């Protein structure tokens with residue numbers, strides 16, 4: 386098995402607080418991995434370390450065989466990695482179309498100039514195609530800052546997809562979405578290329594269990610268990626620390 390992402394004994398301390406303590410994780414190409422855990426478990430911190438948004442206090446992150454532990458996030462697109470954040474980060478003053486253009490232009494860290502002349506037919510078609518995949522065809526000329534919450538999350542996803550990553554990290558993509566939007570999100574995630582490696586933090590267990598092949602459960606900065614969705618669903622320890630009554634619902 387070739388690991389696309391290797392996390393080795395990663396520890397992150399914020400002052401006296403250990404957000405992560407010696408996390409090890411191997412993620413295979415094309416794997417769909419969900420990370421579950423209660424608030425404060427360290428899930429986003431783990432994403433931040435993998436995405437280069439923070440450097441770990443100890444340990445290493447290797448992406449496609451390259452040690453990226455102390456490489457900042459701007460190097461990640463070159464390695465084919467894209468992520469979304471819990472709070473959407475699209476440019477509020479730009480339209481949906483323009484935000485998608487920027488994501489396309491920044492693909493693999495190659496920041497092409499975005500002068501009007503460079504916005505050719507191909508780019509326009511591609512932006513429209515990406516918008517259609519996240520059901521934003523009707524909002525291409527809407528200003529991002531004026532989109533409804535669910536649509537802003539869809540735009541965030543569109544921008545990540547437009548980057549054509551090999552490894553995609555999604556931080557709670559379903560948060561704040563309506564039931565219908567959640568269904569569409571699952572459809573979208575299921576439609577992604579098999580070769581894409583997907584890491585998902587998700588509080589909606591139904592979505593996590595439907596999308597993931599493997600689930601890692603974290604609590605207090607450590608991995609509590611890992612297994613198939615069925616194994617995790619059936620684990621009494623996981624019920625106690627996280628799933629609570631929801632598991633039996």
Ligand SMILES: Nc1ncnc2c1ncn2[C@@H]1O[C@H](COP(=O)(O)OP(=O)(O)OP(=O)(O)O)[C@@H](O)[C@H]1O
Pocket residue numbers: 399402403404422423424425426427428429430431
């Ligand atoms: N920049 C920071 N400075 C100080 N403490 C932080 C920082 N980022 C996270 N923490 C703390 O680290 C711990 C883990 O936080 P993290 O956001 O990774 O958890 P999480 O599992 O993603 O939680 P949630 O589900 O609420 O998003 C928490 O106690 C949090 O308060």
